[in-house]
Amino acid sequence: MTLPEQDFIALCASHGLGSHASVLLPWLRPRVGFSRGAETDAPIGASRIGGEPDVPADFVWPTHKGRALDFLLQINLADLQGLQCGLDLPAQGVLSFFYDTDTQPWGYDPADLSGHGIYLFDPGGLQRLPAPDAEAALVPSALAFHPAWSLPHPFSSEGEQVAQALRDAGLSWDDAAEEGYYALVDAVADLGSPTPGERHGLGGWSHNVQGDMALEAQLVSHGLYCGDPSGYGDPRAAALEAGVGDWTLLLQLDSDDEAMWGDSGMLYVWVRRQDLAARDLSQTWVGLQCC
Numbered sequence: 001m002t003l004p005e006q007d008f009i010a011l012c013a014s015h016g017l018g019s020h021a022s023v024l025l026p027w028l029r030p031r032v033g034f035s036r037g038a039e040t041d042a043p044i045g046a047s048r049i050g051g052e053p054d055v056p057a058d059f060v061w062p063t064h065k066g067r068a069l070d071f072l073l074q075i076n077l078a079d080l081q082g083l084q085c086g087l088d089l090p091a092q093g094v095l096s097f098f099y100d101t102d103t104q105p106w107g108y109d110p111a112d113l114s115g116h117g118i119y120l121f122d123p124g125g126l127q128r129l130p131a132p133d134a135e136a137a138l139v140p141s142a143l144a145f146h147p148a149w150s151l152p153h154p155f156s157s158e159g160e161q162v163a164q165a166l167r168d169a170g171l172s173w174d175d176a177a178e179e180g181y182y183a184l185v186d187a188v189a190d191l192g193s194p195t196p197g198e199r200h201g202l203g204g205w206s207h208n209v210q211g212d213m214a215l216e217a218q219l220v221s222h223g224l225y226c227g228d229p230s231g232y233g234d235p236r237a238a239a240l241e242a243g244v245g246d247w248t249l250l251l252q253l254d255s256d257d258e259a260m261w262g263d264s265g266m267l268y269v270w271v272r273r274q275d276l277a278a279r280d281l282s283q284t285w286v287g288l289q290c291c
Contacts, residue, residue: 002084003028003149003191011187016180023169024184027162029150030084031204033193034075036256037142045094045123049073050258051140053096054126055119061132062098062117064105068132069098069117072253072267075143075202076123083147085203087250088277094121097251097269099286101136104262107213107287108227110220118250118269118281139258146192150204151185154178157212158205159185199254199266206249206268209289214247217270217285246272250284265290 008028012021034047042048053071062069074096077089089095098117105112131137152158162181167173189207190196199207206213216226222240224231231237251269255261270285 002030011191012184015184015187016176017166017171017184020166020169020171023165024151024162027151027158028188029086029204031148031150032080032083032085032145032202033148033198034143034145034200034202035194035198036258037144040140040142042140042142044128045074045076045126047074047076047079047143047145049141049143050138052128052131052137053098054094054121055096055129056121056125057127059129061129062114064100064103064112064115067100067102069115070101070133070136070138071131072097072099072101072138072259073143078123079143079145080202083145085201087203087248088273090120090279092123094123094126095119096121097253099267101138101259104288105286106227106262107285108216108220108231109225110223113221113285116269116284116286118271118284120279120281141258144194146194148192148201148204149188150201150207151188152205153185153208154182155208155211156206157214198256199252200256201252203249204252206252207266209265209291213268213270213287213289214244215241216287217247218244221283221285243272246274247285248273248276250276255290261288262290 009021012018044054074094077093096119100115105115152162171177218240219226219231224234247270250271253267255264261267268287275283
């Protein structure tokens, strides 16, 4: 499903950017939004957040600094048929996400790369595995998917490119225009969502709370510490920047009543496009941002 162009133009107009909708339209990206359903004891392999994961018999539970990671959610990719997320995902499989909900790594330290684990399982032969720390398990809930869209967030490098494109098109990029675009990004993200303001999703542009993440993902995944300026100033950083464009958002998980990331923040899972095409999820990066 695509967003009708006239609907997008009307939405731009409602935020003072109608005459520049043609500049913004190429930046529009589809994503798949999702929301929690009722608490559930779902069948093996069903899309679900929380509870216990469905994994192959030879699965080894991942750990981080001696503690078992927590199961976040699994997505049965068959549930995404007819929906667009802009990602090179197979039509079948169970995409499973684990994270250390205790220490909640922020993503700037290479030592914390083991603080998450992403897996793609064949849907056949899965079995439910009890969580090592049952008290830390998220409340199990079904997932409901819906078509959604995104524009580059102002707090991203692509958002800065959009701002420049609007300036080049003759828009005076004053406070009113900047606020209008910010509001438009939120309005686009709310399209199709049963819960306005909820930002769970697969693919699309990241809905940032803080700054750009792709460069951080690239540097940290190559061993540079980015919790201070040292990583960005490292002699290796300049050469590594050439690979920033390889990264794309895989998953965005918002805070909600059952799970809080930092101070009402969000988790972002990033992957290199070539790794996703090769079905290699061993080199993903997870960032946490909050106010």
